[in-house]
Amino acid sequence: MKIKKPAFNLKKNAHLNYVLFGAVLCLVPLLIELGLLRNSYLTLVGSVIIYSVAAIGLNLLLGWSGLISLGTAGFMGLAAYISAYVTVNLKLPFEVAVLLALSIPLAVGILVGLVSLKIEGLYLAIATLSVSEILRKSFEEFGDITNGFSGKTAGYPKLLGFFQLDKYGTYLLLVVVLVGVMILIHNMINGQMGRALNAMRGSEAAAQAMGVHLLKYRLVAFALATSLAALSGILYIHFIKYTYPPTWTLGMSLNILSAIIIGGVRNIYGTILGVFVVFAVPDLFLKQIPYFGAMPGFAYIINGILIIVVIMYYPYGLIYLGNDMKKLWGKVKAKVKP
Amino acid sequence: MSNLDLQEGSVLRLEELSISFGGLKAVDNLSFEIKEKEIFGLIGPNGAGKTTAFNCITQFYRPNHGKIYFRDKHGKVTNLIDHPVHEIIKLGLVRTFQNVELIRELSILDNVLIGAHIDFKSSLLAQALKTKKAKDEETALRNEAIEVLTFLGIADRMLLPAGGQPYGILKKVELARTLMCHPKLIILDEPAAGLNDIETVNLAKVIRTIRDKYGCAVLLVEHDMRLVMDVCDKICAINFGKFLAVGSPKEIQRNKDVQAAYLGETEADQ
């Protein structure tokens, strides 16, 4: 097997890299104020950040542990509605909302995980699919809390009860959360936990013989994925400020899953690249393509094809594209010279 | 459980172990005992139930009947059947696999560190926050892994991914992984399979050095008779899941039942 080196050198000063990455993201509002970027880009980049949080969580499950969850959208939606309800209807502080919106989906997730993970990985996909179906139905039916199809609104977060964030402030909060998540997950996957997950995916027998408790680690991975999906939902409702049931369908879960595959399984920057390809590229570029751009579902087709092509021919994801290009260029140059 | 179930100086004792799959008795009333620091061979023709016996000892399979007494790291005697599969290693019993089970994407060093899984004491949160304690622990175990790899002579490759390495190296990595937990007993499932002659001769040396350096017993299943006869202190032969004979390599070679099992009845009679 070839050793694939990521485009960014993760090992050296990984944490500093993440912080720098966050700093670059912080430039977006500045560029908008200077008139160099369009106003709508703030929402676009903000959305990429929000979905990245959920996608990094799902990557922990899908990439590192080799388990499929189709419930990402359901858990995101659940957290979004809870946070909106707690801040708007119950008028409780933002921090309380965050706590509830994290712990309720987590509790549901752990129950589902306990039931399905006992058996085989395959059951998790089906169990989460049914749970997200139940959740989607609940968003439509519990009108008192969710406002049904008219949708639910929420405001920008007010930190510690007095520090009201505006649009830019909330954006900065998104960046801080993303960088924090990147660093925490980086530490986890490069230590004992990451090795245990890798072992579990690579060889269940070896993992067990080395003392890895399969159910425990599967459950931990799924719980982390669920919490990050919930966190992403919280960020969504307080940045986009509006939600309605059709957002949280299987389509959203599939998009997040495809982002991981396309960008790069088991790679944090790859996940973000994938989210950019899946959620921002359609808005930025695909819609400009004549005829096809206007076609409903065009982006969905492209993502579907990309998933399959990447799995079949480029299983480590697009994040390695730059590096492989460089290598190829090196080979071409070497051939041309003599 | 009293210590009387296992004699002083013994590390493992199987008592009337049986397991059947759909009516077929894969292991049938098998008993044997392994002394501390002994290299013990389990032999038998293909399909004799050797690997099944291994899987029963390490709790990958649940035996239908019988007891497996084991003296753990702290000298306490326990019945392995009372423990789930992932707890076996904590007692000081660790195994390798017939078809090398390593993680291709991980480096050799990381693969060996998986063997230290149970030695990590810091919590997940501490790992995520990379506290000083978690960092020190990681460094200490990493150094230990490097030591083990140096001992086996493959430290120069430790940063390469396991996938794509030659088979002989992979077998050594698996061995290194078992040594990380300071075992009382190592179970080797066909350690010489896929190795060439020179590698096999080396393996015999390595097994003996491991026993001497780590002070552990070794239980191995092997088809390569030269290796078995060369390295083992004691051998147990089985056929069709049933006990045939136990004794020193010489005794086993001379045993009529064993010869019959290997060569077929008629030839042995002549």
Added chain:
Amino acid sequence: MSTFVQLVLRSLETGSIYSLAALGIIIIYRTSNITHFAQGAMGMFNTFVVTFLFTTAGMPLWLAIIGGMVSALITGFTVDFVIIRHTKKVSPVAKQIITLGLIMIFVGVTPFLFGVDPLNLPQLIPTGSLPVAGASISFNGILNIGFGLSVMAVLFYVLQRTKWGLAIRTTASNEFTARLMGVPTKTVTMVAWAVAAVLGVLAGVMTAPFTSVTLNLMDGVQLNALIACVLGGFQTFYGPVLGAYIIGIAKNLLVYYVSSVWGEQLLYLGILIFIVFRPYGLIGKKIVKKV
């Protein structure tokens, strides 16, 4: 009592739909080792083809359905030929993700070819019903149940009694050995995908008259079919069929007697709890992995 009979008759119809879809999923699972998440999406796509042939091209319904089955055969062949047979080295998880990618492709292509407006597909027999024990069942319902049962009868006959069935079962049990023994596993897999696609469009055509033909047509059927496989166990062909009928009956009873809104959701919860106690389904057994 008559309500109950009515419900059961209605359930048999639902059960037929679910079992056709579930059979498609299990055939793919057994031959390609893939959980086929796109079974519903492919059925939906081909149901659109039927609707298009019927509404826009003006064909009689029976001919449109045959057209849809041909289109299903082609879709099944194509999916196998272009994608699945090149995935020998891909891990089972990645294969499942491929079927998720297929969902995206079929859901994306459908509005492009057939527009975004919901369409309608009538029943094959539009009117008439048969009284049964105080209840009644439409002729179309009888047709659906009868047709579903006969399709399954034929499939089971082929699986159990013919050379082809043996080839499928050997491939299902061990693809590698089957290939060594001279079973044309490539053809078997291709036929399996085609058959699954046809089962999908049949389920779609039976579902369509109850609702309108939209992108979400098969979502419920797909979910129930997957759960039928969980309930019946993935190890046999008949387990999922049994599961499908049980789900059909339980769902309608729960919706009527317990809650019209939450009946189906309660059923999912019930089955989740069920697999805690019987992890490998009604029929399935635990398979001991050799290490």
